[in-house]
Amino acid sequence: MTVILKKVPESEKYILRNFCSLYLHELSNFTMNLDVGEDGIFHYVELDNFWTVDGLSPYFIQLGGDIIGFILLLERPFLNKSNDYGINDFFILNKYKGKGLAFQAVEKLFKEKQGQYFVIQVAENRRAIAFWKKVYNRLNIETHERQDIIDDELCLIQTFKI
Template identity: 50%
Template sequence: MQVRAKGEVGLKVSLERVDQEDMVIFRNLYSLYLHDLSRFTENLEIASDGSFQFDGLEVLWDKEGFSPFFIKHSDELIGFLLLLERPLLKKDNDFGINDMFILNKFRGKGFGQQTLERLFMDKPGKYFVIELSENRPAVMFWKKIYRQFHIRFDEREESIDDEPCLVQTFTVGADHPY
């Protein structure tokens, strides 16, 4: 998948499905993501090997409905997106953006927006996003995305794994003008 944001000459983002043989690379990126997330929660602990770990990472390739993607700029790895899909999601939503991570040096340059623009064009439907309420950067990022893409969303507060969270749901259509 390739996408170029409006007004951004030369910026290209691609989403590339993560194959199981690239699990170590994904695990390393996920550790960086969890490290960033640990700033907003007490529920993440560093492992004895000095990393933050996603227990059961193998399930992403063993169970249908988990779709991990690398986010790349040109051919450089800049982050990942973990999408939940059917049949894993059984009711109200077609997709869930479980996690999205852009490496620090690439943040604030439009890559997150470009990634979501491509995702929404390729996979229209009903989405949900969950953010830790304390994660103000994520909350502000998503509110900016909704404004920029003219997306109407519903939001509710919910406790998930004993964490106060915001759950947002929205629908994007194939004909939505991004």
């Protein structure tokens, strides 16, 4: 089956909020900066901005009509002039990992939105780093990588042109 990317309408924000909690729970394995809220949910505090700030675009990753993940994309005018796109957050449910579906989603995104990109991974998240390196190799993408501290976390940042 083929994945599709669907822009998340504001009416489905609650679904994305639930997926973000799962994503942040997974990400909490690699950082001490994420804590569960008093209500037992990890909160993506800036999530509402994706419907109020120009240049923030949320996408569901769907397979056969089912939501299996999401991409939170940064675009212009939100971004400065050196990048056209930034993959802010990328998540696939565990049961769909290792099946090539995440790769399909990224490949589809790159076909639909071409330009200068950056992708950030928490340096401790070896699985994410390996995934992105595999993407770059399979798509023959030449990247420039650097390290930086973002929100008190050591991160790897790759920039590249599609």
